[in-house]
Amino acid sequence: MNAPLPRSSLLPAAMNDDADPQETAEWRDALRALIESEGPERARFILDELARLAREARTGWVPELNSPYVNTIAVDRQPVFPGDLAIEERLASLMRWNALAMVVRANQAYGELGGHIASYASAADLFETGFNHFFHAREGVGEGRHRGDLVFFQPHSAPGVYARAFLEGRLVEQDLMHYRQEITAPASAAGQGARGLSSYPHPWLMPDFWQFPTGSMGIGPISSIYHARFMRYLTHRQLLDCGQRKVWGVFGDGEMDEPESMSALTLAAREKLDNLVWVVNCNLQRLDGPVRGNGRIIDELEKLFAGAGWNVIKLVWGSDWDGLFARDVTGALARAFAQTVDGQMQTFAAKDGRFNRDNFFGQNQDLARLAMGLTDEQIDRLKRGGHDLVKIHAAYAAAAAHRGQPTVILAHTKKGYGMGSAGQGKMTTHSQKKLDDTDLIEFRNRFNLPLSDAQATSLAFYKPADDSPEMQYLHARRTALGGYLPRRETACDAVPVPALEGYAQFALAAGGKEMSTTMAFVRMLGGLLKDTTPGPQNIAFRQRLVPIVADEARTFGMANLFKQVGIYSSVGQRYAPEDIGSVLSYREALDGQILEEGISEAGAIASWTAAATSYSVHGLAMLPFYIYYSMFGFQRVGDQIWAAADQRPRGFLLGATSGRTTLGGEGLQHQDGSSHLVAATIPNCKAYDPAFAGELAVILDAGMREMLVEQRDVFYYVTLMNENYAQPDLPAGAAPGVIRGCYQFGSYPGPQDKDIGPKTLQKVTLLGSGAILTEVIQAAQQLAARGIASEVFSVTSWSELARDGQACEQRALAGEAEPGRPFITEQLQASQGPVIAATDYVRAVPESVRAFIPAGRRYLTLGTDGFGRSDTRAALRGFFGVDAASIVRAALHALT
Helix, strand or coil, X not given: XXXXXXXXXXXXXXXXXXXXXXXXXXXXXXXXXXXXXXXXXXXXXXXXXXXHHHHHCCCCCCCCCCCCCCCCCCHHHCCCCCCCHHHHHHHHHHHHHHXXXXXXXXXXXXXXXXXCCHHHHHHHHHHHHHHHHCCCCCCCCCCCCCCCCEEECCHHHHHHHHHHHHHHCCCCHHHHXXXXXXXXXXXXXXXXXXXXXXXXXXXXXXXXXXCXXXXXXXXXXHHHHHHHHHHHHHHHCCCCCCCCCCEEEEEECHHHHCHHHHCCHHHHHHCCCCCEEEEEEECCECCCCECCCCCCHHHHHHHHHHHHCCEEEEECECHXXXXXXXXXXXXXXHHHHHCCCHHHHHHHHHCCHHHHHHHCHHHCHHHHHHHCCCCHHHHHCCCEHHHCHHHHHHHHHXXXXXXXXXXXXXXXXXXCCCCHHHCCCCCCHHHCCCCCHHHHHHHHHHCCCCCCHHHHHCCCCCCCCCCCHXXXXXXXXXXHCCCXXXXXXXXXXXXXXXXXXXXXXXXXXCCCEEECXXXXXXXXXXXXXCCCCECHHHCEHHHHEEEXXXXXXXXXXXXXXXXXXXXXXXXXXXXXXXXXXXXXXXXXXXXXXXXXXXXXXXXXXXXXXXXXCHHHHCCCCCEEEEEEEHHHCHHHHHHHHHHHHHCCXXXXXXXXXXXXXXXXXXXXXXXXXXXXHHHCCCXXXXXXXXXXXXXXXXXXXXXXXXXXXXXXXXXXXXXXXCCCEEECCCCCCCHHHHHHCEEEEEEECCCCCCCCCCCCCCEEEEEECHHHHHHHHHHHHHHHHCCCEEEEEEECCHHHHHHHHHHHHHHHHCXXXXXXXXXXXXXXXXXXXXXXXECCCCCHHHHCCHHXXXXXXXXXXXXXXXXXXXXXXXXHHHHHCCCHHHHHHHHHHHHC
């Protein structure tokens, strides 16, 4: 359709009031002559110069960001299609069928399972062009070997990816028959773990198949941007050459409404991420109806992406339209499309050729004349650009070759393409999961599938013979591109961890020195960033560390790291900072190590995810430490953390200034009382709330060994405080208890009166964590002065204690002869009296271990339920009832 449009069709309506048509014509002729004689590059220069002059003169004019509703790539600029078009169309049709059959069969058997047909029906050709010509798999390690592209798949199109894997021989028919049936699948029933096909891309559930979780819409787009940026980071730091690799993301136009989808567009442009290509499947429909019923989403997205600095390629109309545009000397088509909103476009998609002849081409005589040579069936089969393999290839090739900008391809498609009256373009298309016999035969006929009526109505899966041209072509194309996708790999060298004493001796033997655990962490991190011990691939341990902050490195006392390792910048440092003479001067560098993400927790956690999954995505183990205000973690970007967990990350999240009373003056929005509660819900997140620097050191050491040496798919959430208090030495033998969740910190005996026997002496047991442990210790001292003895336990992880207890219960329920005893039960067994637990978090956190408190012991919990306040720490702790005085009152109450 890309023949040049008549000039009149490109003129805005205001030009109909041209005060001097002759002068206007002269300007137009001059521009045409310039293009013909000097070429488009010179023309762009002159237009830029004119625009600059217009701005200087304050004319109030800026160039329009929208182009006509036509393809960006003209017909004469299309490369020759390098594949076998007929075979690729047949393969795409087979995959459409198998995807449809998979979903419909599952819902015939179990109507509650759900699933989606229409999204893949619209995106199949977009996927297939990528699979056949652009998506590179990882070829292995070595010079000249491609390290593999990263591909983010539109989640509702997962059935189509399974259908391709079935033809490739990576999945068998039994797998397809257990779509969304992961528990009842034969492998699961045999005790071999789930093998049924997950609803959406989930690496946790299919760890050898899916690479990126995209099921929660909006998270895939922002994640793809930060993965692309992290690849540049690795390249610029000379850790891994990612130069030939691309990040491809196939997303929906409705998904672009998510804030996360849009939040990092300017970063991608600012960083000139030309290794990033988005394909936005513009089928003009959300889940329940048109995306922009009264507008045009493609126009809106073009403005948005162009304004953000992206290269925009519009892929609107298929090759069938080329002849129509070539014959349209009046510009009637372009004008008609400019006036057709998405809601009407959806209606055209849902109706047949006769309706479109009467209602679209029947709008005026010029349009009617264009359609005169077409039958109703030909009109019905006029393709949108996202269904034309030749046009898609041209757009992908242009995107892959573009330099200096990320590229977005806005591909116009029909939701439910080929589903006919059963669902094509209908409001209910997204939820369509069942088709009757007539619909199935109509679908079979639409795509010329080699199925009998009986096979079609019985939803038989179809796979051509291994020696058929289709199968040979399928395998040959993937062989040429390095292998099959999606594929998740985990082969990665174990990385030795520095000795704990080398960077944390000051914390293990603190000797009562006052400091906050935040400052202790920064000091340990600084020590680790100096470790030069060479590891695998001759990369020193310090080089694998990725410090990440949202925007408050100085708040957390990390300013000294600016000079030590630098802040990563893809352009280096083009200015002389005002503190250039300072010991803690601000330093940006191409090989800088710190990722300073600005005020964007969503961006910072996406950056952390990219680094934390580097061992799998790139085969290179990296270890990120993302430090942030704890309130702005799980509460603010909890869905992104959950998606990261799905991707099996390895790294540290550090919730600084944690707790509801530690960050005194900030008040309600900044005080965290719930992050440990949310962290406990994520199975592979190990959450710790250490009170002392020595505990923190042991936790960091254990986490690094678990993730880098043992290579377990876990990540750590550790809360840090900004409150300075005396740091004791770590008690001998306490380290195992620190990791398991608690240890006995100290005993506080009552008066040594010979008339008071051990049976009559009142005793209590006090549990505390984080900043409130210091209040617990003070309470123990005050109780001792009152004649009440106590044992104080430092709880470093409520969630690990709860999980341990639950695991014992599950083993007992399963009938195991020796289910074991909960660790906290064993720890408290030697203590006496009621148990009082106090934390800086909501009471639900210490309540999580209630079931595992030794039988017959009263258990009282103190926490910070409710909204925060602005005041001093002492006032806040008194207000919430977690200070020493409140703990003493609770103990006295429990004793009576």
